Amino acid sequence: xxxxxxxxxxxxxxxxxxxxxxxxxxxxxxxxxxxxxxxxxxxxxxxxxxxxxxxxxxxxxxxxxxxxxxxxx
Numbered sequence: 432x433x434x435x436x437x438x439x440x441x442x443x444x445x446x447x448x449x450x451x452x453x454x455x456x457x458x459x460x461x462x463x464x465x466x467x468x469x470x471x472x473x474x475x476x477x478x479x480x481x482x483x484x485x486x487x488x489x490x491x492x493x494x495x496x497x498x499x500x501x502x503x504x
Contacts, residue, residue, distance in 0.1 A: 459480075477496055
């Protein structure tokens with residue numbers, strides 16, 4: 432993003448989307464590319480927010496454009 436103001440708005444939008452994880456950590460679907468890994472995702476616009484659940488937190492692992500596949504090494 433070349434526009435700093437637009438970048439701030441975008442990041443705020445992503446943060447608002449993940450606020451639901453505080454009360455509903457399992458709301459995201461299982462990431463279809465890696466079944467059995469217990470990775471979940473939320474969709475925000477054209478972006479995928481991939482996270483995993485720890486004992487008391489949801490750990491955001493990555494955010495990327497939804498048209499791309501998630502790959503894990």
